[in-house]
Amino acid sequence: MAKLRNNYLIFGIILAGILAFFTILGPFLPFVDKELKGERITFPEPGKIEMAPFPPSDRFPIGSDRDGRDLLSLLVIGAKDTFFHIFMIVIIRYLIAIPLGLLGLKNKGFFSWIIKWWNQLFSSFPVVFTTALILCLPILLFNEQRYYWSILIIALVEVGRVSFIIQQQAYVLSQKAFIEAGITIGVKPIRMIISHYFPNIFPSIVVNFFIDAGRVAILIGQLAIINIFISQELIQVNYGQSQIFNTSVDWAILIREARKDVITAIWIPFFPMLLIVLSALTFNILGEGLRKHFNRHMQ
Secondary structure, three states, X not given: OOOOOOXXXXXXXXXXXXXXXXXXXXXXXXXXXXXXXXXXXXXXXXXXXXXXXXXXXXXXOOOEOOOOOEHHHHHHHHHHHHHHHHHHHHHHHHHHHHHHHHHOOOOOOHHHHHHHHHHHHHHOXXXXXXXXXXXXXXXXHOOOOHHHHHHHHHHHHOHHHHHHHHHHHHXXXXXXXXXXXXXXXXXXXXXXXXXXXXXXXXXXXXXXXXXXXHHHHHHHHHHHHOOOOOOEEEEEEEOOEEEEEEOOOOHHHHHOOHHHHHHHOOHHHHHHHHHHHHHHHHHHHHHHHHHXXXXXXXX
């Protein structure tokens, strides 16, 4: 019987390849303004003045931002920072969740209690609400190392959920005959985890990793709408007045005034939001494709 094509995996790889191409090689393309020069005021004709943001035109294929910078160039150059933040958060999350979930595989004891407590604590409220509340604490808002703390906190918020999934999979696996046989002949627990548990749940971890990347992409976009960024500084703009500025060129910075731009310059928030959604969709399609791939080989 001929094998059915895994269209999810094929389509996911194609989309991921396109994103990777523009992330890695995009800044070197001839139409990309690497220096991100902007002009807030231009004089296209004698006696005529135009002020940024500029709508889509021959000069700006998808328009400009409020500083007169080419929006297409901003999106291409900002892709690197955006995906770096996404994958750094997910990698840290899984580096903590995998050992925690495996250590709690018996579904009882200290590690199991930590997993259940962690999962219940942060699953009671929407992730964006919990994350925003923590990142707005004064001790973090004014911290010089806020960038690193922000990545760590966003990663930690959903460690409980991920470790709970891994724990449940490991617990089901512990009921299998080959696991009980290993315990009977005296295989050490650490050896069992490395040689038997981890290889069997690894496909599920890979699938959930990419699905989580999509969740993080959407979360970063949601936080940007309420003016909370991973990399930001509090800069004094007037005597006794300060304002929060994003110090990165990631896609989130273009969404910071979405509620105002959607009326006056809809192209500014639309395209970065579209890319965030497409990125999340790519990760989900890729994850589903990998799930079908692993399930087919396990049958």
